[in-house]
Each structure stands twice: as structure tokens, then as C-alpha cells.
Amino acid sequence: MTAFTWDRLEEYQPVVAKMLLNSLKQGLTAHAYILEGAKGTKRVDTAILFAKTLLCKNLDDNFNPCGVCHNCTRIDHLSHPNVFYVSATGEQIRKKQIKELLTEFSRASVEEGPRIYIIDEAEKLNQESSNTLLKTMEEPGAEIYQVLLTTQPTALMKTIISRAQILHFKPIDRKKIKQDLLLIGVSPRLASAISESTFNTDMAIKMSQDDKTEQLVDLAFTIFQSFFKRDSSPILLFKDAKDLVLESGDAADFFLGVMIFIMKDVLNQKFRHRDLIVFDSETGMTEKIGEKIPQKIIEEQIGLMLELKAKLKYNNINSNLAFDKMLACLERGIVNGLSCSTGSI
Ligand SMILES: [Zn+2]
Helix, strand or coil, rough: CCCCCCHHHHHCHHHHHHHHHHHHCCCCCCEEEEEEEECCCCCCCCHHHHHHHHCCCCCCCCCCCCCCCCCHHHHHHCCCEEEEECCCCCCEEEEEHHHHHHHHHCCCCCCCEEEEEECCCCHEECCHHHHHHHHHHHCCCEEEEEEECCCCHCCCHHHHHHHEEEEEEECCCCHHHHHHHHHHCCCHHHHCCCCCHHHHHHHHHHHHHHHHHHHHHHHHHHHHHCCCCCCCCCHHHHHHHHHHHHHCCCHHHHHHHHHHHHHHHHHHHHHCCCCHHCCCCCCHHHHHHHHHHHHHHHHHHHHHHHHHHHHHCCCCCCCCHHHHHHHHHHHHHHHHHHHHHHCCC
């Protein structure tokens, strides 16, 4: 992976990148920031980039840190004495952690220059820690920057919010997530499935590195392909691989999600809504299915799968049986072009 720079941040969070970079260039940075947004929206990378920009000795013309100087490399390894990263242990960020942070800072070992506290999951700061933190925010003169990361800004103390500048991190564009996955060598099919399943960039990378993700995607496609083969049965295919699907709620949900994307692609392919197609590398198969079944039945199948997805999430149902029924229904629709008159799964 190439170093995280302002140019790269701009690809993910253009508004945040512009705001922060402009304040840095103009020397008008705030001393406390709240980076608010969902996980995997590049908040941690931004906090680290901010710290590097303040400490790097070889910034380029666009204020990008060099990534190789002593300061940059130590920040990357979270071993720079002026940069502190605290994350919640368990439910709360304890006062002890904040105290430790302050003690560290008061030590003589701290190098000259700005000091940056990065506090992840700041919504877990308890009352005491918040108060300890507030005291440092009020400490005049020192070149101290506080960067608080949170998914729930309303859970922060009002007094903290009022002293900080809030930066809102938007969900990352799916196309961007897919592009990133393709860049690291993930297959188009897998990249499409993952980028439709999560907005979280870190999660997307993690999923792409887990063999099971690819196995689940492959299984969904093998099942759809089996509808065209005389000698293979989707229900038997599922039976052989059901442990993989039923291993966890997440796996079942992801697998079903892929099945739904494929079926939606059939519909979008049929109506030439090319921009809505998820698996653009698989249009041969989806087109073939679309030629066989009428729109009404495709929509019915999608409806049934969505219903099952919701049930798997919120109800305690026999998922094995429910998947078998769904596949039987799908077979009836795709192979025979018949409606699944049995009703709900
Ligand atoms: Zn540097």
C-alpha cells in the first residue's frame, strides 16, 4: 500500500481533506478536532496523517508528509513520543488511560514540537476521563492537538464538543471500495460482492483476505450455474457447503446478499440498466437467466430472498430448512419459469 497522503484522503473524503489541509496551509488549525463518522471511513488514517503533517520535516509542496523521515516512520509505528493513540479498553476509556497519557506528555523524553493525542472511540470516555481531558484542552500555550474519533458524536460531553471542530466523515463510495480491491489484486467478482456488502474500507480489505468470503461468492455462482446443468442440483450443492454458509449469521447474511445481487442483476440486465449491475464481469450468466424467466417471477424471487434475509437476522428460524425451501423455489422459477405458489419461506 502506498503511503496515506492528502491526495489520497481527497479521494475518500474530499470535504474533510480540503478543510483540514487548508487550515494546515494557512496555519489556522484548531487544537481539538472531532472526527465523526462510521468505522472504516478513514478517520484513523486522517488522524495519523494530520499528526505526520505537523511533525514531518520534509513536507512536499502540497503538504504531504514524506513517509520516510524519522518522525514519519515513528508515527506510522505509533512509537513517536509526541503522538499518542488511545483506544477504549472494554466499555469505557478509563481515567487511568487519560492520566497515563498526560503523565507521558509531561515527561522530559517528549521531543520538541507539537504533541498530538488521538483518542479513538471517544464516545466511551466516561465523565471522569472527559473532565481530565477538558483540563488539558484549557491548558494555554502548549502546542497540543487533540483528535477525537467517534461514531456517536452525541455521546460526547457538550463541553468537549463546544471546544472542538467537528469533521464529518461520509460513507465511502462503493465504486471507490471496489477500485481499491481491484488494485490489490482481488478478482472483479469478489470485489463487486464485497463492495456491495460494506461501506467500511478496513472491513472490505479484511473480507478480501478471508478465503471464506470467496468460497461463499463462488458457491452462490455455482448454484446459479447449476440451474442450467442437468446433472447438478442446487439443493445438493448447498447441502455439501452448508457448514460454510450456516457457520455464522454474518456468513449466511453475506451469502444471501450475493444471491440477491445476482438476481437483481438478472432484472437490471433484462432492462439494460447497466449502471445498476453489481457483477459486471458476469453478465453472460445473468442475461441467460433473464431470457428464461419473466420479470414477475424474478421480482417474486428477490422478494422471497429479502424476506429470508430479514428473518435470518431478527428471528430464530431453522436456517437450513429455510435455505432449502428458498433454493427449491429458485429452481422452480429459473428452470421451469414458475411462480413459487407456496408463499412465504
Ligand atoms: Zn516525514
